[in-house]
Amino acid sequence: MSGEAKILQPGTVIKPIIDQDGVKLLVERLYGISVLELIELNGYDDKNYKIVEDPNVKNPLITNHSSHGYVLKIMNSMDSQNVSLVEAQNEIMNFLLTRSVTCPKPIRNVFGHLHSIENIGGKHHAVRLLEYVPGELLKDVPKSEALFYQLGEFVANLDNKLQNFNHSGLVSREHIWMLTKVPELEKFKYVIKDAEKLDLVEEVIEEFKYAIVPRLDELEKGVIHGDVNEMNVLVTPKTPGSKTDYRVSGIIDFGDIQNSYYVFELAITMTYMMLLTGDPRTGGFVLAGYTVNRRLPDDEYRLLKTLISARLVQSLTLGAYSIAQDPKNNYVVSTEKADGWGLLKKLRKSKPDPDDDPTDWKAIAKEYLTRS
Structure with missing residues:
Protein backbone atom coordinates (compact mmCIF):
# COMPACT_ATOMS: atom_id res chain seq x y z
CA MET A 1 0.00 0.00 0.00
CA TYR A 132 -13.08 -4.28 31.22
CA VAL A 133 -10.92 -2.40 33.73
CA PRO A 134 -12.89 -0.95 36.66
CA GLY A 135 -12.34 2.63 37.77
CA GLU A 136 -13.65 6.09 37.05
CA LEU A 137 -12.50 8.21 34.15
CA LEU A 138 -10.43 11.28 34.97
CA LYS A 139 -13.06 13.45 33.24
CA ASP A 140 -15.69 12.43 35.81
CA VAL A 141 -13.91 13.26 39.09
CA PRO A 142 -12.92 16.49 40.87
CA LYS A 143 -9.76 17.95 39.36
CA SER A 144 -6.80 19.11 41.43
CA GLU A 145 -3.25 20.30 40.89
CA ALA A 146 -2.09 17.13 42.66
CA LEU A 147 -4.04 14.92 40.25
CA PHE A 148 -2.51 16.64 37.20
CA TYR A 149 0.93 16.35 38.79
CA GLN A 150 0.35 12.66 39.37
CA LEU A 151 -0.76 12.16 35.76
CA GLY A 152 2.54 13.70 34.65
CA GLU A 153 4.39 11.21 36.87
CA PHE A 154 2.30 8.34 35.48
CA VAL A 155 2.91 9.27 31.83
CA ALA A 156 6.67 9.63 32.37
CA ASN A 157 6.71 6.24 34.09
CA LEU A 158 4.70 4.76 31.21
CA ASP A 159 7.16 6.11 28.63
CA ASN A 160 10.13 4.90 30.67
CA LYS A 161 8.70 1.38 30.55
CA LEU A 162 7.85 1.64 26.85
CA GLN A 163 11.50 2.36 26.06
CA ASN A 164 11.88 -1.42 26.25
CA PHE A 165 8.96 -2.15 23.89
CA ASN A 166 9.09 -2.21 20.11
CA HIS A 167 7.07 -3.99 17.46
CA SER A 168 7.38 -4.28 13.70
CA GLY A 169 3.71 -3.31 13.35
CA LEU A 170 4.52 0.23 14.45
CA VAL A 171 7.54 0.87 12.25
CA SER A 172 5.61 2.12 9.22
CA ARG A 173 2.35 3.08 10.90
CA GLU A 174 0.67 6.14 9.40
CA HIS A 175 -2.36 7.75 11.02
CA ILE A 176 -3.99 11.15 10.55
CA TRP A 177 -4.08 11.68 14.35
CA MET A 178 -0.30 11.34 14.69
CA LEU A 179 1.20 14.73 15.50
CA THR A 180 3.73 14.27 12.69
CA LYS A 181 0.75 14.45 10.31
CA VAL A 182 -0.19 18.04 11.19
CA PRO A 183 0.95 19.25 7.71
CA GLU A 184 -1.68 16.86 6.23
CA LEU A 185 -4.41 19.02 7.83
CA GLU A 186 -4.10 21.27 4.77
CA LYS A 187 -6.49 18.81 3.07
CA PHE A 188 -9.10 19.11 5.82
CA LYS A 189 -9.01 22.81 6.70
CA TYR A 190 -11.80 23.57 4.20
CA VAL A 191 -14.26 22.53 6.93
CA ILE A 192 -13.28 25.59 9.03
CA LYS A 193 -15.68 28.28 7.79
CA ASP A 194 -14.80 31.08 10.23
CA ALA A 195 -12.05 33.29 8.74
CA GLU A 196 -10.38 34.10 12.09
CA LYS A 197 -10.27 30.43 13.07
CA LEU A 198 -8.94 29.46 9.66
CA ASP A 199 -6.13 32.01 10.06
CA LEU A 200 -5.19 30.39 13.36
CA VAL A 201 -5.20 26.92 11.80
CA GLU A 202 -2.99 28.01 8.90
CA GLU A 203 -0.60 29.86 11.22
CA VAL A 204 -0.09 26.79 13.43
CA ILE A 205 0.33 24.39 10.48
CA GLU A 206 3.01 26.68 9.01
CA GLU A 207 4.76 27.05 12.36
CA PHE A 208 4.78 23.27 12.77
CA LYS A 209 6.37 22.89 9.34
CA TYR A 210 9.28 25.23 10.06
CA ALA A 211 9.72 24.83 13.85
CA ILE A 212 9.08 21.10 14.37
CA VAL A 213 9.57 19.12 11.14
CA PRO A 214 13.27 20.09 10.65
CA ARG A 215 13.99 19.15 14.29
CA LEU A 216 12.43 15.67 14.33
CA ASP A 217 15.73 13.82 13.89
CA GLU A 218 17.05 15.45 17.07
CA LEU A 219 14.18 14.32 19.33
CA GLU A 220 14.23 11.22 21.52
CA LYS A 221 12.11 8.58 19.83
CA GLY A 222 10.21 5.49 20.98
CA VAL A 223 6.79 3.89 21.30
CA ILE A 224 4.18 6.17 22.88
CA HIS A 225 0.52 5.75 23.88
CA GLY A 226 -0.30 8.74 21.69
CA ASP A 227 -3.67 9.74 23.17
CA VAL A 228 -3.44 10.36 26.91
CA ASN A 229 -6.67 12.26 27.53
CA GLU A 230 -9.36 12.55 30.21
CA MET A 231 -11.35 9.66 28.70
CA ASN A 232 -8.40 7.26 28.58
CA VAL A 233 -7.04 7.75 32.11
CA LEU A 234 -8.49 5.70 34.99
CA VAL A 235 -8.58 7.01 38.53
CA THR A 236 -9.60 5.52 41.90
CA PRO A 237 -10.23 7.17 45.29
CA LYS A 238 -7.09 7.58 47.40
CA THR A 239 -9.06 6.36 50.40
CA PRO A 240 -12.11 4.06 50.16
CA GLY A 241 -15.31 6.03 49.71
CA SER A 242 -13.60 9.39 49.08
CA LYS A 243 -15.44 11.59 46.60
CA THR A 244 -12.83 14.35 46.43
CA ASP A 245 -9.35 12.85 46.48
CA TYR A 246 -8.35 10.61 43.57
CA ARG A 247 -5.20 9.04 42.21
CA VAL A 248 -4.30 7.90 38.70
CA SER A 249 -4.67 4.12 38.57
CA GLY A 250 -4.48 2.99 34.94
CA ILE A 251 -4.74 3.68 31.24
CA ILE A 252 -6.97 2.41 28.44
CA ASP A 253 -7.38 2.69 24.64
CA PHE A 254 -4.18 1.79 22.84
CA GLY A 255 -5.62 2.56 19.41
CA ASP A 256 -3.16 5.41 18.79
CA ILE A 257 0.10 3.68 19.78
CA GLN A 258 2.92 4.70 17.46
CA ASN A 259 6.64 4.89 17.09
CA SER A 260 7.03 8.61 17.68
CA TYR A 261 8.62 11.15 20.04
CA TYR A 262 8.38 11.26 23.83
CA VAL A 263 7.94 15.04 23.86
CA PHE A 264 4.81 14.48 21.71
CA GLU A 265 3.36 12.27 24.47
CA LEU A 266 3.91 15.03 27.02
CA ALA A 267 2.48 17.71 24.71
CA ILE A 268 -0.66 15.65 24.01
CA THR A 269 -1.22 15.01 27.73
CA MET A 270 -0.75 18.70 28.59
CA THR A 271 -3.13 19.71 25.79
CA TYR A 272 -6.02 17.59 27.04
CA MET A 273 -5.55 18.58 30.68
CA MET A 274 -5.54 22.28 29.76
CA LEU A 275 -8.68 21.72 27.71
CA LEU A 276 -10.28 20.11 30.75
CA THR A 277 -9.72 23.18 32.93
CA GLY A 278 -9.60 25.89 30.25
CA ASP A 279 -6.45 27.14 32.00
CA PRO A 280 -3.02 26.98 30.32
CA ARG A 281 -1.41 26.83 33.79
CA THR A 282 -2.65 23.26 34.18
CA GLY A 283 0.09 22.18 31.78
CA GLY A 284 2.66 23.27 34.36
CA PHE A 285 1.38 20.78 36.94
CA VAL A 286 1.55 17.95 34.39
CA LEU A 287 5.06 19.05 33.46
CA ALA A 288 6.11 19.09 37.14
CA GLY A 289 5.13 15.44 37.58
CA TYR A 290 6.59 14.37 34.26
CA THR A 291 10.01 15.93 34.84
CA VAL A 292 10.33 14.32 38.27
CA ASN A 293 10.32 10.91 36.54
CA ARG A 294 11.80 11.76 33.16
CA ARG A 295 14.29 14.35 31.92
CA LEU A 296 13.04 16.87 29.36
CA PRO A 297 15.89 18.61 27.50
CA ASP A 298 15.59 22.41 27.21
CA ASP A 299 15.49 22.30 23.42
CA GLU A 300 12.50 19.92 23.59
CA TYR A 301 10.77 22.08 26.23
CA ARG A 302 10.94 25.02 23.82
CA LEU A 303 8.85 23.06 21.29
CA LEU A 304 5.94 22.46 23.66
CA LYS A 305 3.89 25.56 22.83
CA THR A 306 3.98 24.79 19.10
CA LEU A 307 3.21 21.09 19.70
CA ILE A 308 0.28 21.88 22.00
CA SER A 309 -1.11 24.44 19.54
CA ALA A 310 -0.74 21.83 16.80
CA ARG A 311 -2.64 19.20 18.80
CA LEU A 312 -5.48 21.66 19.38
CA VAL A 313 -5.61 22.53 15.68
CA GLN A 314 -5.54 18.83 14.79
CA SER A 315 -8.40 18.05 17.16
CA LEU A 316 -10.51 21.06 16.15
CA THR A 317 -10.02 20.51 12.41
CA LEU A 318 -10.56 16.75 12.41
CA GLY A 319 -13.46 17.24 14.82
CA ALA A 320 -15.14 19.68 12.44
CA TYR A 321 -14.44 17.31 9.55
CA SER A 322 -15.93 14.37 11.46
CA ILE A 323 -19.12 16.28 12.27
CA ALA A 324 -19.43 17.41 8.64
CA GLN A 325 -19.27 13.72 7.66
CA ASP A 326 -21.59 12.50 10.43
CA PRO A 327 -23.47 15.14 12.48
CA LYS A 328 -24.31 12.48 15.11
CA ASN A 329 -20.64 11.74 15.85
CA ASN A 330 -20.20 13.68 19.09
CA TYR A 331 -16.86 12.12 20.03
CA VAL A 332 -14.68 15.06 19.07
CA VAL A 333 -17.20 17.77 19.73
CA SER A 334 -15.64 17.71 23.21
CA THR A 335 -12.75 19.90 22.00
CA GLU A 336 -15.23 22.55 20.87
CA LYS A 337 -17.36 22.18 24.02
CA ALA A 338 -14.24 22.64 26.11
CA ASP A 339 -13.55 25.85 24.15
CA GLY A 340 -10.54 24.57 22.25
CA TRP A 341 -10.60 27.73 20.15
CA GLY A 342 -10.46 29.89 23.27
CA LEU A 343 -7.51 27.93 24.64
CA LEU A 344 -5.74 28.15 21.27
CA LYS A 345 -6.17 31.94 21.26
CA LYS A 346 -4.68 32.15 24.77
CA LEU A 347 -1.67 30.13 23.62
CA ARG A 348 -1.20 32.27 20.49
CA LYS A 349 -1.40 35.58 22.35
CA SER A 350 1.53 37.45 20.84
CA LYS A 351 2.94 39.06 24.00
CA PRO A 352 1.97 37.39 27.27
CA ASP A 353 2.61 39.38 30.46
CA PRO A 354 6.20 38.49 31.40
CA ASP A 355 5.25 38.66 35.11
CA ASP A 356 2.22 36.43 34.67
CA ASP A 357 2.63 34.13 31.68
CA PRO A 358 0.23 31.13 31.94
CA THR A 359 2.34 29.33 29.33
CA ASP A 360 5.60 29.59 31.28
CA TRP A 361 5.10 25.97 32.27
CA LYS A 362 8.62 25.52 33.56
CA ALA A 363 8.15 28.35 36.10
CA ILE A 364 4.71 27.01 37.09
CA ALA A 365 6.19 23.51 37.56
CA LYS A 366 9.06 24.88 39.65
CA GLU A 367 6.69 26.89 41.84
CA TYR A 368 4.45 23.84 42.35
CA LEU A 369 7.38 21.61 43.32
CA THR A 370 8.61 24.26 45.76
CA ARG A 371 5.17 24.47 47.38
CA SER A 372 4.85 20.70 47.59
Whole structure:
Protein backbone atom coordinates (compact mmCIF):
# COMPACT_ATOMS: atom_id res chain seq x y z
CA MET A 1 0.00 0.00 0.00
CA SER A 2 1.35 3.45 -0.84
CA GLY A 3 2.07 5.98 1.90
CA GLU A 4 -0.71 8.17 0.52
CA ALA A 5 -3.34 5.45 0.88
CA LYS A 6 -2.39 4.84 4.51
CA ILE A 7 -3.61 8.29 5.58
CA LEU A 8 -7.29 9.16 5.89
CA GLN A 9 -8.44 11.17 2.88
CA PRO A 10 -11.43 13.55 2.93
CA GLY A 11 -14.68 11.72 2.13
CA THR A 12 -13.50 8.23 3.14
CA VAL A 13 -15.76 6.26 5.51
CA ILE A 14 -13.76 3.84 7.64
CA LYS A 15 -15.89 3.48 10.79
CA PRO A 16 -17.59 0.06 11.16
CA ILE A 17 -21.30 -0.05 10.31
CA ILE A 18 -23.07 -2.52 12.61
CA ASP A 19 -26.17 -2.53 14.84
CA GLN A 20 -26.50 -3.89 18.39
CA ASP A 21 -28.03 -7.19 17.26
CA GLY A 22 -25.04 -7.67 14.96
CA VAL A 23 -22.68 -7.01 17.87
CA LYS A 24 -24.45 -9.61 20.05
CA LEU A 25 -24.20 -12.25 17.31
CA LEU A 26 -20.53 -11.42 16.79
CA VAL A 27 -19.68 -11.79 20.48
CA GLU A 28 -21.58 -15.06 20.75
CA ARG A 29 -19.95 -16.55 17.64
CA LEU A 30 -16.39 -15.43 18.37
CA TYR A 31 -16.28 -15.59 22.17
CA GLY A 32 -19.18 -17.80 23.22
CA ILE A 33 -20.63 -14.97 25.32
CA SER A 34 -24.36 -14.41 25.68
CA VAL A 35 -24.87 -10.69 26.12
CA LEU A 36 -26.93 -9.53 29.07
CA GLU A 37 -26.10 -5.83 28.71
CA LEU A 38 -24.58 -3.86 25.83
CA ILE A 39 -23.48 -0.20 25.99
CA GLU A 40 -21.79 1.62 23.12
CA LEU A 41 -18.73 3.56 24.27
CA ASN A 42 -17.02 6.54 22.65
CA GLY A 43 -14.93 5.97 19.56
CA TYR A 44 -13.68 8.33 16.85
CA ASP A 45 -13.29 5.91 13.95
CA ASP A 46 -13.61 2.57 15.79
CA LYS A 47 -16.67 1.01 17.46
CA ASN A 48 -16.37 0.07 21.15
CA TYR A 49 -18.93 -1.72 23.33
CA LYS A 50 -19.09 -2.46 27.05
CA ILE A 51 -20.45 -5.97 27.49
CA VAL A 52 -21.88 -7.72 30.54
CA GLU A 53 -22.37 -11.44 29.96
CA ASP A 54 -25.41 -13.42 31.03
CA PRO A 55 -24.19 -15.48 34.02
CA ASN A 56 -26.95 -18.04 33.46
CA VAL A 57 -25.56 -19.11 30.09
CA LYS A 58 -22.56 -21.33 30.72
CA ASN A 59 -20.06 -21.72 27.92
CA PRO A 60 -17.31 -24.34 28.17
CA LEU A 61 -15.09 -22.27 25.85
CA ILE A 62 -14.58 -19.56 28.48
CA THR A 63 -12.43 -20.62 31.41
CA ASN A 64 -11.83 -17.24 33.08
CA HIS A 65 -14.84 -14.97 33.31
CA SER A 66 -14.14 -11.25 33.82
CA SER A 67 -16.22 -10.14 36.81
CA HIS A 68 -16.29 -6.54 35.53
CA GLY A 69 -17.39 -7.40 31.99
CA TYR A 70 -15.65 -6.86 28.66
CA VAL A 71 -15.02 -4.31 25.94
CA LEU A 72 -15.52 -5.39 22.34
CA LYS A 73 -13.42 -3.34 19.92
CA ILE A 74 -14.22 -3.27 16.20
CA MET A 75 -11.37 -1.47 14.47
CA ASN A 76 -11.85 0.88 11.52
CA SER A 77 -11.34 -0.61 8.06
CA MET A 78 -8.13 1.35 7.40
CA ASP A 79 -6.17 0.26 10.50
CA SER A 80 -7.61 -3.25 10.12
CA GLN A 81 -5.56 -3.69 6.94
CA ASN A 82 -2.42 -3.62 9.09
CA VAL A 83 -2.67 -6.92 10.97
CA SER A 84 0.69 -6.41 12.66
CA LEU A 85 -0.66 -3.15 14.15
CA VAL A 86 -3.51 -5.12 15.76
CA GLU A 87 -0.95 -7.56 17.15
CA ALA A 88 1.17 -4.66 18.45
CA GLN A 89 -1.84 -3.24 20.33
CA ASN A 90 -2.46 -6.60 22.00
CA GLU A 91 1.20 -7.10 22.83
CA ILE A 92 1.72 -3.65 24.33
CA MET A 93 -1.09 -4.29 26.83
CA ASN A 94 0.37 -7.65 27.84
CA PHE A 95 3.82 -6.01 28.07
CA LEU A 96 2.54 -3.30 30.44
CA LEU A 97 0.44 -5.71 32.51
CA THR A 98 3.60 -7.67 33.36
CA ARG A 99 5.22 -4.37 34.44
CA SER A 100 2.58 -3.35 36.96
CA VAL A 101 0.68 -0.91 34.72
CA THR A 102 -3.09 -1.30 35.00
CA CYS A 103 -4.63 -1.58 31.53
CA PRO A 104 -7.05 -3.86 29.63
CA LYS A 105 -6.16 -7.52 29.08
CA PRO A 106 -6.78 -9.05 25.62
CA ILE A 107 -8.98 -12.20 25.57
CA ARG A 108 -8.51 -15.12 23.19
CA ASN A 109 -11.47 -16.02 20.95
CA VAL A 110 -12.89 -19.52 20.44
CA PHE A 111 -10.17 -20.19 17.86
CA GLY A 112 -7.42 -19.31 20.34
CA HIS A 113 -6.55 -15.98 18.71
CA LEU A 114 -6.36 -12.49 20.21
CA HIS A 115 -8.13 -10.98 17.21
CA SER A 116 -9.95 -11.98 14.03
CA ILE A 117 -10.72 -10.18 10.77
CA GLU A 118 -14.47 -10.06 10.11
CA ASN A 119 -16.56 -8.91 7.16
CA ILE A 120 -18.86 -6.23 8.59
CA GLY A 121 -21.03 -4.12 6.30
CA GLY A 122 -18.99 -5.23 3.29
CA LYS A 123 -15.63 -4.16 4.77
CA HIS A 124 -12.96 -6.03 6.70
CA HIS A 125 -12.58 -5.07 10.36
CA ALA A 126 -10.34 -6.45 13.11
CA VAL A 127 -12.37 -7.59 16.13
CA ARG A 128 -10.97 -7.99 19.65
CA LEU A 129 -12.28 -8.53 23.16
CA LEU A 130 -10.62 -7.01 26.23
CA GLU A 131 -11.34 -7.38 29.92
CA TYR A 132 -13.08 -4.28 31.22
CA VAL A 133 -10.92 -2.40 33.73
CA PRO A 134 -12.89 -0.95 36.66
CA GLY A 135 -12.34 2.63 37.77
CA GLU A 136 -13.65 6.09 37.05
CA LEU A 137 -12.50 8.21 34.15
CA LEU A 138 -10.43 11.28 34.97
CA LYS A 139 -13.06 13.45 33.24
CA ASP A 140 -15.69 12.43 35.81
CA VAL A 141 -13.91 13.26 39.09
CA PRO A 142 -12.92 16.49 40.87
CA LYS A 143 -9.76 17.95 39.36
CA SER A 144 -6.80 19.11 41.43
CA GLU A 145 -3.25 20.30 40.89
CA ALA A 146 -2.09 17.13 42.66
CA LEU A 147 -4.04 14.92 40.25
CA PHE A 148 -2.51 16.64 37.20
CA TYR A 149 0.93 16.35 38.79
CA GLN A 150 0.35 12.66 39.37
CA LEU A 151 -0.76 12.16 35.76
CA GLY A 152 2.54 13.70 34.65
CA GLU A 153 4.39 11.21 36.87
CA PHE A 154 2.30 8.34 35.48
CA VAL A 155 2.91 9.27 31.83
CA ALA A 156 6.67 9.63 32.37
CA ASN A 157 6.71 6.24 34.09
CA LEU A 158 4.70 4.76 31.21
CA ASP A 159 7.16 6.11 28.63
CA ASN A 160 10.13 4.90 30.67
CA LYS A 161 8.70 1.38 30.55
CA LEU A 162 7.85 1.64 26.85
CA GLN A 163 11.50 2.36 26.06
CA ASN A 164 11.88 -1.42 26.25
CA PHE A 165 8.96 -2.15 23.89
CA ASN A 166 9.09 -2.21 20.11
CA HIS A 167 7.07 -3.99 17.46
CA SER A 168 7.38 -4.28 13.70
CA GLY A 169 3.71 -3.31 13.35
CA LEU A 170 4.52 0.23 14.45
CA VAL A 171 7.54 0.87 12.25
CA SER A 172 5.61 2.12 9.22
CA ARG A 173 2.35 3.08 10.90
CA GLU A 174 0.67 6.14 9.40
CA HIS A 175 -2.36 7.75 11.02
CA ILE A 176 -3.99 11.15 10.55
CA TRP A 177 -4.08 11.68 14.35
CA MET A 178 -0.30 11.34 14.69
CA LEU A 179 1.20 14.73 15.50
CA THR A 180 3.73 14.27 12.69
CA LYS A 181 0.75 14.45 10.31
CA VAL A 182 -0.19 18.04 11.19
CA PRO A 183 0.95 19.25 7.71
CA GLU A 184 -1.68 16.86 6.23
CA LEU A 185 -4.41 19.02 7.83
CA GLU A 186 -4.10 21.27 4.77
CA LYS A 187 -6.49 18.81 3.07
CA PHE A 188 -9.10 19.11 5.82
CA LYS A 189 -9.01 22.81 6.70
CA TYR A 190 -11.80 23.57 4.20
CA VAL A 191 -14.26 22.53 6.93
CA ILE A 192 -13.28 25.59 9.03
CA LYS A 193 -15.68 28.28 7.79
CA ASP A 194 -14.80 31.08 10.23
CA ALA A 195 -12.05 33.29 8.74
CA GLU A 196 -10.38 34.10 12.09
CA LYS A 197 -10.27 30.43 13.07
CA LEU A 198 -8.94 29.46 9.66
CA ASP A 199 -6.13 32.01 10.06
CA LEU A 200 -5.19 30.39 13.36
CA VAL A 201 -5.20 26.92 11.80
CA GLU A 202 -2.99 28.01 8.90
CA GLU A 203 -0.60 29.86 11.22
CA VAL A 204 -0.09 26.79 13.43
CA ILE A 205 0.33 24.39 10.48
CA GLU A 206 3.01 26.68 9.01
CA GLU A 207 4.76 27.05 12.36
CA PHE A 208 4.78 23.27 12.77
CA LYS A 209 6.37 22.89 9.34
CA TYR A 210 9.28 25.23 10.06
CA ALA A 211 9.72 24.83 13.85
CA ILE A 212 9.08 21.10 14.37
CA VAL A 213 9.57 19.12 11.14
CA PRO A 214 13.27 20.09 10.65
CA ARG A 215 13.99 19.15 14.29
CA LEU A 216 12.43 15.67 14.33
CA ASP A 217 15.73 13.82 13.89
CA GLU A 218 17.05 15.45 17.07
CA LEU A 219 14.18 14.32 19.33
CA GLU A 220 14.23 11.22 21.52
CA LYS A 221 12.11 8.58 19.83
CA GLY A 222 10.21 5.49 20.98
CA VAL A 223 6.79 3.89 21.30
CA ILE A 224 4.18 6.17 22.88
CA HIS A 225 0.52 5.75 23.88
CA GLY A 226 -0.30 8.74 21.69
CA ASP A 227 -3.67 9.74 23.17
CA VAL A 228 -3.44 10.36 26.91
CA ASN A 229 -6.67 12.26 27.53
CA GLU A 230 -9.36 12.55 30.21
CA MET A 231 -11.35 9.66 28.70
CA ASN A 232 -8.40 7.26 28.58
CA VAL A 233 -7.04 7.75 32.11
CA LEU A 234 -8.49 5.70 34.99
CA VAL A 235 -8.58 7.01 38.53
CA THR A 236 -9.60 5.52 41.90
CA PRO A 237 -10.23 7.17 45.29
CA LYS A 238 -7.09 7.58 47.40
CA THR A 239 -9.06 6.36 50.40
CA PRO A 240 -12.11 4.06 50.16
CA GLY A 241 -15.31 6.03 49.71
CA SER A 242 -13.60 9.39 49.08
CA LYS A 243 -15.44 11.59 46.60
CA THR A 244 -12.83 14.35 46.43
CA ASP A 245 -9.35 12.85 46.48
CA TYR A 246 -8.35 10.61 43.57
CA ARG A 247 -5.20 9.04 42.21
CA VAL A 248 -4.30 7.90 38.70
CA SER A 249 -4.67 4.12 38.57
CA GLY A 250 -4.48 2.99 34.94
CA ILE A 251 -4.74 3.68 31.24
CA ILE A 252 -6.97 2.41 28.44
CA ASP A 253 -7.38 2.69 24.64
CA PHE A 254 -4.18 1.79 22.84
CA GLY A 255 -5.62 2.56 19.41
CA ASP A 256 -3.16 5.41 18.79
CA ILE A 257 0.10 3.68 19.78
CA GLN A 258 2.92 4.70 17.46
CA ASN A 259 6.64 4.89 17.09
CA SER A 260 7.03 8.61 17.68
CA TYR A 261 8.62 11.15 20.04
CA TYR A 262 8.38 11.26 23.83
CA VAL A 263 7.94 15.04 23.86
CA PHE A 264 4.81 14.48 21.71
CA GLU A 265 3.36 12.27 24.47
CA LEU A 266 3.91 15.03 27.02
CA ALA A 267 2.48 17.71 24.71
CA ILE A 268 -0.66 15.65 24.01
CA THR A 269 -1.22 15.01 27.73
CA MET A 270 -0.75 18.70 28.59
CA THR A 271 -3.13 19.71 25.79
CA TYR A 272 -6.02 17.59 27.04
CA MET A 273 -5.55 18.58 30.68
CA MET A 274 -5.54 22.28 29.76
CA LEU A 275 -8.68 21.72 27.71
CA LEU A 276 -10.28 20.11 30.75
CA THR A 277 -9.72 23.18 32.93
CA GLY A 278 -9.60 25.89 30.25
CA ASP A 279 -6.45 27.14 32.00
CA PRO A 280 -3.02 26.98 30.32
CA ARG A 281 -1.41 26.83 33.79
CA THR A 282 -2.65 23.26 34.18
CA GLY A 283 0.09 22.18 31.78
CA GLY A 284 2.66 23.27 34.36
CA PHE A 285 1.38 20.78 36.94
CA VAL A 286 1.55 17.95 34.39
CA LEU A 287 5.06 19.05 33.46
CA ALA A 288 6.11 19.09 37.14
CA GLY A 289 5.13 15.44 37.58
CA TYR A 290 6.59 14.37 34.26
CA THR A 291 10.01 15.93 34.84
CA VAL A 292 10.33 14.32 38.27
CA ASN A 293 10.32 10.91 36.54
CA ARG A 294 11.80 11.76 33.16
CA ARG A 295 14.29 14.35 31.92
CA LEU A 296 13.04 16.87 29.36
CA PRO A 297 15.89 18.61 27.50
CA ASP A 298 15.59 22.41 27.21
CA ASP A 299 15.49 22.30 23.42
CA GLU A 300 12.50 19.92 23.59
CA TYR A 301 10.77 22.08 26.23
CA ARG A 302 10.94 25.02 23.82
CA LEU A 303 8.85 23.06 21.29
CA LEU A 304 5.94 22.46 23.66
CA LYS A 305 3.89 25.56 22.83
CA THR A 306 3.98 24.79 19.10
CA LEU A 307 3.21 21.09 19.70
CA ILE A 308 0.28 21.88 22.00
CA SER A 309 -1.11 24.44 19.54
CA ALA A 310 -0.74 21.83 16.80
CA ARG A 311 -2.64 19.20 18.80
CA LEU A 312 -5.48 21.66 19.38
CA VAL A 313 -5.61 22.53 15.68
CA GLN A 314 -5.54 18.83 14.79
CA SER A 315 -8.40 18.05 17.16
CA LEU A 316 -10.51 21.06 16.15
CA THR A 317 -10.02 20.51 12.41
CA LEU A 318 -10.56 16.75 12.41
CA GLY A 319 -13.46 17.24 14.82
CA ALA A 320 -15.14 19.68 12.44
CA TYR A 321 -14.44 17.31 9.55
CA SER A 322 -15.93 14.37 11.46
CA ILE A 323 -19.12 16.28 12.27
CA ALA A 324 -19.43 17.41 8.64
CA GLN A 325 -19.27 13.72 7.66
CA ASP A 326 -21.59 12.50 10.43
CA PRO A 327 -23.47 15.14 12.48
CA LYS A 328 -24.31 12.48 15.11
CA ASN A 329 -20.64 11.74 15.85
CA ASN A 330 -20.20 13.68 19.09
CA TYR A 331 -16.86 12.12 20.03
CA VAL A 332 -14.68 15.06 19.07
CA VAL A 333 -17.20 17.77 19.73
CA SER A 334 -15.64 17.71 23.21
CA THR A 335 -12.75 19.90 22.00
CA GLU A 336 -15.23 22.55 20.87
CA LYS A 337 -17.36 22.18 24.02
CA ALA A 338 -14.24 22.64 26.11
CA ASP A 339 -13.55 25.85 24.15
CA GLY A 340 -10.54 24.57 22.25
CA TRP A 341 -10.60 27.73 20.15
CA GLY A 342 -10.46 29.89 23.27
CA LEU A 343 -7.51 27.93 24.64
CA LEU A 344 -5.74 28.15 21.27
CA LYS A 345 -6.17 31.94 21.26
CA LYS A 346 -4.68 32.15 24.77
CA LEU A 347 -1.67 30.13 23.62
CA ARG A 348 -1.20 32.27 20.49
CA LYS A 349 -1.40 35.58 22.35
CA SER A 350 1.53 37.45 20.84
CA LYS A 351 2.94 39.06 24.00
CA PRO A 352 1.97 37.39 27.27
CA ASP A 353 2.61 39.38 30.46
CA PRO A 354 6.20 38.49 31.40
CA ASP A 355 5.25 38.66 35.11
CA ASP A 356 2.22 36.43 34.67
CA ASP A 357 2.63 34.13 31.68
CA PRO A 358 0.23 31.13 31.94
CA THR A 359 2.34 29.33 29.33
CA ASP A 360 5.60 29.59 31.28
CA TRP A 361 5.10 25.97 32.27
CA LYS A 362 8.62 25.52 33.56
CA ALA A 363 8.15 28.35 36.10
CA ILE A 364 4.71 27.01 37.09
CA ALA A 365 6.19 23.51 37.56
CA LYS A 366 9.06 24.88 39.65
CA GLU A 367 6.69 26.89 41.84
CA TYR A 368 4.45 23.84 42.35
CA LEU A 369 7.38 21.61 43.32
CA THR A 370 8.61 24.26 45.76
CA ARG A 371 5.17 24.47 47.38
CA SER A 372 4.85 20.70 47.59
